[in-house]
Amino acid sequence: MLVFTNTETRSKQPFKPLADSDVKLYTCGPTVYNFAHIGNFRAIVAYDLLKRWLAARGFRVNHVMNITDVDDKTIRGARAAGIPLSAFTARYTAAFFDDCAALRILKPDITPAATAHIPQMIALVRTLVDKEFAYVAGDGSVYFAIGKFPAYGRLSHLDRGGLRDGARVAQDEYDKDNVCDFVLWKAWTEDDGGVKWDSPWGPGRPGWHLECSVMAREYLGDTLDVHMGGEDLVFPHHENEIAQSEAATGKPFVRFWLHNAYLQVDGRKMSKSLGNFHTLRDILARGYTGREVRYLLLSAHYRQPLNFTFTGLHAARSALQRLDDLRANLARAASAAGEARPEAQAAVDAARAAWTAALDDDLNTSAALAALFDLVRQANVWLQDGAMQGGDARAVLAFMDEADKVLAVAGADDAAPEEVTRLAAERAEARAAKNWARADEVRKKLAELGFTVEDTPAGPRVKRL
RNA sequence: GGUGGCGUAGUCAAGUGGUUAAGACGAUGGUUUGCAAAACCAUUAUUCAUCGGUUCGAAUCCGAUCGCCACCUCCA
Structure with a gap:
């Protein structure tokens, strides 16, 4: 209700x-x-x-x-x-x-x-x-x-x-x-x-x-x-x-x-005299993205005071990257054959029920996110131990899409700069040639540009640091 | 001064009479990896601002104290 x-x-x-x-x-x-x-x-x-x-x-x-x-x-x-x-x-x-x-x-x-x-x-x-x-x-x-x-x-x-x-x-x-x-x-x-x-x-x-x-x-x-x-x-x-x-x-x-409720900054009221006054533009100019701010604002119940910090904003980034990673992995797994296992379907249904109950209860986003992340961990376990069926992946992905109709935080706001993509490709070549020194060197360059690169079975994936 | 809200782990944050006190981030150890990262596993609150009280039972109810936030004529 x-x-x-x-x-x-x-x-x-x-x-x-x-x-x-x-x-x-x-x-x-x-x-x-x-x-x-x-x-x-x-x-x-x-x-x-x-x-x-x-x-x-x-x-x-x-x-x-x-x-x-x-x-x-x-x-x-x-x-x-x-x-x-x-x-x-x-x-x-x-x-x-x-x-x-x-x-x-x-x-x-x-x-x-x-x-x-x-x-x-x-x-x-x-x-x-x-x-x-x-x-x-x-x-x-x-x-x-x-x-x-x-x-x-x-x-x-x-x-x-x-x-x-x-x-x-x-x-x-x-x-x-x-x-x-x-x-x-x-x-x-x-x-x-x-x-x-x-x-x-x-x-x-x-x-x-x-x-x-x-x-x-x-x-x-x-x-x-x-x-x-x-x-x-x-x-x-x-x-x-x-x-x-x-x-x-x-x-x-x-x-x-x-x-x-009000947003607080560093535990205090936001005010110009305290120097903790932030426009969205200021935050974007500091390299954060809109969806990260959005996620942070959604992470607490709307009627509770929420404390804004840049540490919190960075935590939002990490949480979103985790969702992004799972999404990418699921997308790959979803093309495989196989019905959803009853166990997996039950987990998805449970997550959906908890999600719905939480938001029905005066838009309790914190509790809703907890339901989502419970399923995220579960799905990662299946991916990890090879139990994930195509149907499982599709069911999880379907719920994540459904949840994102409300959260609207999926998908990066901006593509990585060309330079970064090029370096990532260069590093992939070096790795293929087992030129580890060169690969590490390129990785260091990427870090200087504010990106990290992960080697996945599907190729390199770059992320913001 | 009046009114309302809040105080839960290193940080953010759910829970509001009986649960192992969610979840995220971070940290530490392990598995994995060319090395990493990600992921997974384990550890990270015997305790919920403090002190009393009610109750078989309290983070949750009541009282007091301390601290923070907001509104009381144009601030979301």
Whole structure:
């Protein structure tokens, strides 16, 4: 039985979409003001995992992920760069999708940009004003009155009394009825430069929380099956989304709230001042690959804090090479004749059952990987002692392929450089001639290029060190 | 200050009342190899931050203490 931990109830609940097997999924996307860092990508990979597992379980997923292309940071960034907001955000939107591709993220069905939905946002604000859930302040900003929405705090379980002492509530929050009221429409100020849209309340721009309510509704309807995001978004972002959406529609906004935990770096929060801030690009530039980062991000349960280290990234590389090696060996063995032995079939079935149970249990990837690696060891034993039948290899490979539809880590990201391939061939010749000195010399050269070479019955195989 | 999460081997990380406490990486010894690597075998937590308590039984439940992380108005 597929269960997810629902942040709203703080418990695991059996998952069933509202309509048959169609899942309406909304995930909070990036604010495109900079290159995304691996912490951001922990969330993105978690979304991808959810999607892939839902698909594996036979659901059709309709996935919407927003692109926040207007807010304080994007406006500030565009001004600093001296280019229009749209040009600025286009740059980082493209970079974001490139990074996603490197991480083998399936594209969402729709990735709506906030700036492309301003009329709908204005319409929602108008509805909220008409229904008296929102009020217009003196400067033309529109605020949501949380006092009018009794369920406020339902998701985050924060009691309103506690919110008053919030350390970051600005002292100059004029004009609000309640300090916790949040902005739906932000009146234009000089800092916004040319970024503004006309509205019934004067020029301005949408508040951040508004876009998700609007775009989720636009593409998925009033009630979503799953809404996912980082744990930091629980309050206020998601709380505010609930308030806006439910006040406007009178219907439940989200059935399952899923939140992923933070990524830590060297046991601490990732921050620029600590010098442990990594963008995906930085990591790729250091010679690691997207699938290695992906594997590392998948190696812990999404709701548990995960500690990122380069040691861990290297461990991911080793684990992936082990899977690659087995895959290559199985591919060769699979061409042999022979039915799968009952013993082998049983082992594969057991692995599949454990794998499924683990992922059904709130996407427990750690446990799922354990099931996979149990079978990996078993398969290696069969290869080792010559018991592997063609059918065995095909059965194991079939499961590995199935598992990889979810993990998406099989296959190297990049081929070895030509130079490396050439050296490997040269070394194979030297070995054939039993010129061991020359062979060792070439191997040393390869090591200098960051590669190692293995002699297998099928010929040399190069790997990254 | 309020709220929530976490602390399991050298590292990463499952497990949340009874299991030999998963799995990965690393390390050491062995088999194998031209030498290696990979693979396999063996070893690597009598113990789950600490201290108490509940229970026939606790890593798992309760309390206290220590440490880390996050949220408390625009950070995934």
